[in-house]
Amino acid sequence: xxxxxxxxxxxxxxxxxxxxxxxxxxxxxxxxxxxxxxxxxxxxxxxxxxxxxxxxxxxxxxxxxxxxxxxxxxxxxxxxxxxxxxxxxxxxxxxxxxxxxxxxxxxxxxxxxxxxxxxxxxxxxxxxxxxxxxxxxxxxxxxxxxxxxxxxxxxxxxxxxxxxxxxxxxxxxxxxxxxxxxxxxxxxxxxxxxxxxxxxxxxxxxxxxxxxxxxxxxxxxxxxxxxxxxxxxxxxxxxxxxxxxxxxxxxxxxxxxxxxxxxxxxxxxxxxxxxxxxxxxxxxxxxxxxxxxxxxxxxxxxxxxx
Numbered sequence: 421x422x423x424x425x426x427x428x429x430x431x432x433x434x435x436x437x438x439x440x441x442x443x444x445x446x447x448x449x450x451x452x453x454x455x456x457x458x459x460x461x462x463x464x465x466x467x468x469x470x471x472x473x474x475x476x477x478x479x480x481x482x483x484x485x486x487x488x489x490x491x492x493x494x495x496x497x498x499x500x501x502x503x504x505x506x507x508x509x510x511x512x513x514x515x516x517x518x519x520x521x522x523x524x525x526x527x528x529x530x531x532x533x534x535x536x537x538x539x540x541x542x543x544x545x546x547x548x549x550x551x552x553x554x555x556x557x558x559x560x561x562x563x564x565x566x567x568x569x570x571x572x573x574x575x576x577x578x579x580x581x582x583x584x585x586x587x588x589x590x591x592x593x594x595x596x597x598x599x600x601x602x603x604x605x606x607x608x609x610x611x612x613x614x615x616x617x618x619x620x621x622x623x624x625x626x627x628x629x630x631x632x633x634x635x636x637x638x639x640x641x642x643x644x645x646x647x648x649x650x651x652x653x654x655x656x657x658x659x660x661x662x663x664x665x666x667x668x669x670x671x672x673x674x675x676x677x678x679x680x681x682x683x684x685x686x687x688x689x690x691x692x693x694x695x696x697x698x699x700x701x702x703x704x705x706x707x708x709x710x711x712x713x714x715x716x717x718x719x720x721x722x723x724x725x726x
Contacts, residue, residue, distance in 0.1 A: 435555045442468055471556070478563045482532065485570045489577060490530055500577035501528065505603075507584040514597040516588065525606035527641035531566045558688070562650055565691040572639035611642060616674050617709060621716040626726055628699040630654065630671075630680055631690050637673070650688035654697075655680050661703045662722030669697070677703040679724070701725060 444457025444466060453469045491499030498506065505524060512522035539551045554562075619640075623633060634654065637643040659670040659677045667679035680697035689695040701724045707713040719725045 435557055442466070475556070475560060475563075478560065478567070482563050482566045482570065485567065485574065486530055486532055489570055489574050490528065500574060500581060501526065504577055504581050504584060507581060507588060509601045509603065510588055511584065511591070512601045513599045515593050515595065515599045516591040517594075518601070520598070520600065521602045521604070523604050523606055525612060527644070529641055529644050529646075531569055531645050558650060561688040561692040565645070565650070565688060568635065568691050569638045569645070572635050576639050611674060613674065613709070614711065615640075616642060617704075618711045620674075620676050620704075621710050621712055624676075624678070624699065624702040624716050624725070626699065630685060630697040630699070633678070633699075634687075634690055642674070645687075648687050650686065652687050653684050654687065654690065655683070655685060661724045662705075662720075665724055667701050667724065669700075675705050677724075 441459065444455060444459055444464070447455050447457030449455050450465070454465065454467045456463070456465050458464070459466070487497070487499065489499050490501045491497045504526065508524070509522055510516055512518035512520065514520050537552060539553070541549065541551070543549045543551075619636065623636075634643070638645060655669040655671050657670050657672075658666050658668045659672060659679065660666045661677065667677070669680045669683050671678045671680070678699060679701040681700050682697045685695055685697050702716075703719070703722055703724050704710060704713075704717055705722050707717045707721055710717060717725055
């Protein structure tokens with residue numbers, strides 16, 4: 421019988437292992453690790469696995485998904501990232517009526533390429549070793565967050581590739597023209613403010629989800645996981661509008677002031693524990709910079725909406 425450590429933590433120590441009941445009365449196997457039976461007089465479905473297997477499957481799935489999105493140098497695969505870049509380069513080629521130059525702005529942000537804290541020293545056998553250590557719950561939450569973000573990025577790239585191929589199909593190729601394209605990489609810190617403002621104007625409304633915003637911001641490369649820790653509280657500050665009216669539980673993003681309905685949501689909670697916050701008010705400095713601003717900014721420049 422396998423005894424697993426529950427990740428439901430006690431209040432004093434969220435990383436303390438809790439003993440859980442894993443035996444069912446009148447149990448019957450459904451498939452693999454899943455069984456049905458009676459527990460404390462109630463009929464339940466139980467899915468029981470070794471936590472090491474659960475973690476291994478989660479990590480392998482995330483690494484495979486990341487390779488699908490960004491490709492692998494070892495295997496020479498392009499991934500969605502490389503496929504989109506190749507398609508955009510074709511559109512920019514003089515053979516397809518392009519100018520021969522292209523600005524590439526998609527960020528290459530492999531979410532698992534984060535530095536781990538290493539301890540270097542002597543072990544119990546006096547051997548020189550490098551050691552990294554992380555709480556099990558934190559690692560599970562971290563890779564669950566990676567998976568959600570990468571799934572969204574895969575969907576984003578797939579849509580862009582489809583749109584690019586559809587545009588290529590409308591062009592007539594002129595083989596007499598050169599196919600050389602000069603590609604410039606946009607600075608890492610650059611952000612397409614028009615695209616951001618267009619998205620934000622469609623996002624801001626009373627009750628809008630913080631989780632939805634963060635997922636799209638990470639997936640589109642507007643925010644990077646490397647800038648955050650899992651324990652970072654996303655809405656820890658108070659912000660004022662141009663009239664000096666203050667709102668708590670706020671988040672500042674590319675000029676947008678967003679105020680939510682609760683005081684604390686961490687990065688890991690927003691993706692791994694189904695916790696969320698709802699938008700209560702928003703402000704932006706200049707409405708003229710926002711496409712269709714009349715639909716999302718009813719107040720004067722820089723003042724809280726709604």
